[in-house]
Amino acid sequence: GLVAYVFQPGDPGYDANVPHGIIVTTTDVGTGSWGCMGTVISGADGTALGTGAQNTIEIESGCTTVGTAADICANYTNTDSGTGIYSDWFLPSKDELNKLYELKVLGFGNFSTDYWSSSEYEESYGSGGGFAWRQDFSNGSQISGNGKANPFSVRAVRYF
Numbered sequence: 001g002l003v004a005y006v007f008q009p010g011d012p013g014y015d016a017n018v019p020h021g022i023i024v025t026t027t028d029v030g031t032g033s034w035g036c037m038g039t040v041i042s043g044a045d046g047t048a049l050g051t052g053a054q055n056t057i058e059i060e061s062g063c064t065t066v067g068t069a070a071d072i073c074a075n076y077t078n079t080d081s082g083t084g085i086y087s088d089w090f091l092p093s094k095d096e097l098n099k100l101y102e103l104k105v106l107g108f109g110n111f112s113t114d115y116w117s118s119s120e121y122e123e124s125y126g127s128g129g130g131f132a133w134r135q136d137f138s139n140g141s142q143i144s145g146n147g148k149a150n151p152f153s154v155r156a157v158r159y160f
Contacts, residue, residue: 001023001024001025001026001078001086001158002023002024002026002103002108002109003021003022003023003160004021004022004023004024004099004100004103004109004157005021005022005049005099005102005103006019006020006021007019007020007021007049011049011050012048012049012050013049013050013159019160020159020160021159021160022049022092022096022099022100022157022158022159022160023157023158023159023160024092024100024109024155024156024157025076025078025089025155025156025157026109026110027110028110028111028112028153028154028155029072029073029089029154029155029156030067030069030072030153030154031151031152031153031154032067032068032069032071032072032116032151032154033067033068033069033148033149033150033151034068034069034070034116034120034132034146034148034149034150034152035059035063035065035068035069035070035071035148036059036062036063036065036068036129036148037129037147037148037149038129038130039062039063039129040120040129041058041059041062041063041120042058042062043055043058043062044058044059044062044118044119044120045119045120045121045122046093046118046119047093047094047095047117047119047133048093048095049093049095049096049099050093051093051095051096051118051119052090052091052092052093052096052117052118052157053088053090053159055070055090055091055093055118055119055120056070056073056074056090056091056118057090059071059091059118060074069091069116069118069152069154070090070091070118072091072154072156073089073090073091073154073156073157074089074090074091076089076156077089086158088158088159089156089157090118090156090157090158091116091117091118091154091156091157092117092118092155092157093117093118093119094117094119094133094142096117096157097115097117097133097135097142097155098135098140098142100115100135100155100157101135101140104137105140111153111155112137112153113137113138113153114134114135114136114137114152114153115134115135115137115153115154115155116132116133116134116152116153116154117132117133117134117135117142118132119132119133120132120133121133121144121145121146129148130147130148131144131145131146131147131148132146132148133146134146
């Protein structure tokens with residue numbers, strides 16, 4: 001993977017003595033729906049840095065549909081040359097996904113156009129849990145009213 005972001009002062013997980021941050025897979029790990037259209041996934045509405053892993057856990061717990069964006073990431077395993085096997089991948093939150101967009105702007109990552117985040121759109125709760133956040137990598141816009149049944153690209157991340 002690529003180091004996509006190193007936590008800065010004020011970020012959750014920041015430690016002045018030990019660098020921590022986000023690693024991203026070098027290619028997409030699939031395409032899928034966000035899943036469970038019409039179902040509110042309690043606890044999967046975190047948007048900030050540091051919330052993607054918990055969002056993914058909540059999605060996997062509340063939506064047992066196989067092949068959703070979160071499921072693809074949660075079941076992804078990667079062997080890094082000489083350093084081990086990593087299976088702690090997850091679907092990035094809205095703000096974590098934006099850090100990946102910034103990496104793309106710098107010319108790294110082989111990104112396509114539209115990616116799911118793990119952040120359910122809060123205002124969809126009144127409409128029965130039908131929406132989640134995605135990011136358009138062609139222009140950087142983050143879009144909220146996306147029906148969870150739509151297939152978008154999936155890129156897995158992990159913390160280091």
